Amino acid sequence: MNRPIRVLVAKPGLDGHDRGALIVAQGLRDAGMEVIYTGLRQTVAQIVSAAIDEDVDCIGLSSLSGAHMSLFPAILAELQKEGANDILVIGGGVIPPADVRVLKELGIAEIFTPGSTIEDMAAFIRSHVRKDAGTTDQAMTDLARAPQVIDHIGLAVVSMEETVRFYRDHLGLQVVHEEVIPDQQVRAVFLQIGDTHIELLESTSDQGPIARFIAKRGPGVHHVAYRVDNVSQWLERARSAGLQLIDDAPRPGGQHKLIAFVHPASAHGVLTEYCQIVKD
Ligand code: ZN
Numbered sequence: 001m002n003r004p005i006r007v008l009v010a011k012p013g014l015d016g017h018d019r020g021a022l023i024v025a026q027g028l029r030d031a032g033m034e035v036i037y038t039g040l041r042q043t044v045a046q047i048v049s050a051a052i053d054e055d056v057d058c059i060g061l062s063s064l065s066g067a068h069m070s071l072f073p074a075i076l077a078e079l080q081k082e083g084a085n086d087i088l089v090i091g092g093g094v095i096p097p098a099d100v101r102v103l104k105e106l107g108i109a110e111i112f113t114p115g116s117t118i119e120d121m122a123a124f125i126r127s128h129v130r131k132d133a134g135t136t137d138q139a140m141t142d143l144a145r146a147p148q149v150i151d152h153i154g155l156a157v158v159s160m161e162e163t164v165r166f167y168r169d170h171l172g173l174q175v176v177h178e179e180v181i182p183d184q185q186v187r188a189v190f191l192q193i194g195d196t197h198i199e200l201l202e203s204t205s206d207q208g209p210i211a212r213f214i215a216k217r218g219p220g221v222h223h224v225a226y227r228v229d230n231v232s233q234w235l236e237r238a239r240s241a242g243l244q245l246i247d248d249a250p251r252p253g254g255q256h257k258l259i260a261f262v263h264p265a266s267a268h269g270v271l272t273e274y275c276q277i278v279k280d
Helices: 019-030 044-053 068-081 097-106 118-128 160-170 209-217 231-240
Strands: 006-010 034-037 058-063 088-093 110-112 149-157 174-181 186-193 196-203 220-227 257-262 271-277
Touching: 006 019, 006 044, 019 034, 019 058, 019 088, 019 118, 044 058, 044 068, 058 068, 058 118, 068 088, 068 097, 088 118, 097 110, 110 118, 149 160, 149 209, 149 271, 160 174, 160 186, 160 196, 196 209, 209 220, 231 257, 231 271
Parallel strands: 006 034, 006 058, 058 088, 088 110, 149 196, 220 271
Antiparallel strands: 149 220, 174 186, 186 196, 257 271
16 A cells, blocks of 8 residues: 655756766665656656656756756746645755755755765655655655545534525535435535535434434534545554544445544544545
8 A cells, every 4th residue: 555755856957967867766766766767858847747647756856057046946836837836846966055045945845965865865755755744754654645625524414404595595505416325324415615515414313423413512513524545545544643433444425435534532523534536
């Protein structure tokens, strides 16, 4: 399950020496990373699209040509434009300290100048990729990328009809999906808001989980669902963090989703759902 860190080593610009880049690529491979080398004379757009296609965690830019002050920021801008600015970007080459400061300010995570070792670089990449995951624990960061969006917020409702009147008729949200989930004894209505949904949950029996929730805490926010790439990996991660889980394994959640819940006791009072969209 645990995939290695993927690094794109790229050599933007026009200079024709790639010995340094090749040494770095081999060194990072030796350090256990998967390395894609783009070859010489790549344009900014080619590098960024290769990084996205190859789903890398890090781009290592090498420059000897002195054009780093235009090429490195251009890579950052292109990543931003493509919505891929979560990819860690590092640089290397003969780069004066004043330029290093500017590049780091712009968002190049680190610059490795001659004298730094491949070990330094590998260690830096390991501790900085997927930094959004909110932990520096390496074993954990390798498991799962931080969620990028709230898939939905689940609300426990007493009366579906009356609640829909508020969300659909008053707020103007569109009902996009409706289903009954018999084993959860629940009827669910999904309203779309941007890339996210409000999921209204009405119990179909007196004893269902939603009925019990309302009896205890009243109607209102029932759970928050984070859209993740892989629920299994997140369960693994939650287990190794000692979190109390409601589901030991992912289960189907309707609408081509795999879901699993973390107990509110381990999530500061909020029932927390991992939600993965299964593409066919
Ligand atoms: Zn849900």
